[in-house]
Every structure is written in structure tokens, then in C-alpha cells.
Amino acid sequence: MGRAWAIILAAGAGRRFGAAKQFALLKGRPLYEWSLAAFEGHEDVEGIVLVLPAEGTGRQHPALWGKLQGIVAGGKERQDSVLNGFRRVPAGEDRIVLVHDAARPLVSPELISRVIQAAGEKGAAVPGLPIEDTVKEASGDMVLRTLDRTSLIRVQTPQGFLYPWLHRALEDAAAGGFTATDEAMLVEKTGKSVALVAGDPRNIKITTPLDLKIAEAMIDD
Secondary structure (H helix, E strand, C coil), X not given: CCCEEEEEECCCCCCCCCCCHHHCEECCEEHHHHHHHHHHCCCCEEEEEEEECHHHCCCCCCCCCCCEEEEEECCCCHHHHHHHHHCCCCCCCCCEEEEXXXXXXXXXXXXXXXXXXXXXXXXXXXXXXXXXXXXXXXXXXXXXXXXXXXXXXXXXXXXXXXXXXHHHHHHHHHHHCCCCCCHHHHHHHCCCCCEEEECCCCCCCCCCHHHHHHHHHHHHC
């Protein structure tokens, strides 16, 4: 088919991990290559743009990444890296643009499909999971209040958007100097609504070396 392009973000410094985690090995393969493989193998993804640190953009990649259409350098902020990658995606009114963190190596084909379908129908979609723990707002070492967790979710990637929606969101943010923690927040800033699809508990984010061991255990399970 081929109606979506994926931007894989692998340009972070990995401060909490202690190193550039996108190059850490998971079962003998660099972390970001797991995401490359997931999107490479999805029938609805026709192109991939990989965003790496500037010093990593000259890395050689095997021919098996036939959908990899470009490797670009990341920017200062997350949304700068997304914008750099987005500029390599061909324009299209009905094209779906997926933005995925390479730190989530276990993304499944089913999750990718859910996001593509919802983004095509609604214009923007993110996967999320309910929060199981009690959540409290705090200031320093004092609790301010307990939040209603029934209205809160943990958002994952990939996040999916119609090309024009993400284009406007990124351009508006750049022009207005607005910074967000994810692309959905930028789209929300334009007045658009973002749909929610079921996330995947296995789609964990690698933040610490312990997370890497957990991912290895999940693969072996």
C-alpha cells in the first residue's frame, strides 16, 4: 500500500542513560535499528527518515533498509529534530507522517497500524495507556493534591498526523518560539483535536540501562 512516512528520532544525548542510548546494543543490534526494522517491515509505510546526532549522520546502513530515504542531523530541541526530518518527507494532503522515538524499540506492527488508521480518519492520533498508580502533584517534598488518574494517560509513540496538520504545527511553533514535549501538543496548539488509540504495554521507552535489560527479557519471553 504505502500511505505513510515515518520519522525515527534517534538524536538524543541520552543523559539519563549515561551515553547515546540509540547506539546501545539490544540483542547485538543498535537500539535505533529495531525501530527501523519495525517500520521497514510495515506494508503501509513507504518511506523512512532517520534523525541522528550530527556526528552519526555518516553511518553506513545495510541495503536491507530499502525504505530509508534520508538520514538527517537532529536539532537543539526535539521539535527541531522533527522539523529537520519532516523536511525530507514528500508533501501530500492525505499522507500520514509518523513520528517515533527510537528509544521505543519494541513497537509492534499492530500499534503502527492503529495509529495510521486513526490519523487517516481523524487527522491526528497518539497511542496511550491508562495510569495504574495513584498520581499526586507535588512541590519540593510536599504533596499539593491527588490527581484523578481516570482522566490521565501515558502517551507513547508513534504519533501520527496528516501531513498538512503537522506541517502547520511545526511551522507555527518555529515562528512563535513555542516548545512542546511531543508533536501532539504542537498540533493541539493549532486548535486541532488529537485522537487516542490503545497503546501497547510492551512498547516501553528505554531511559536507563535497566530498561534495556527489561527489553531484552521481553524479547526472550
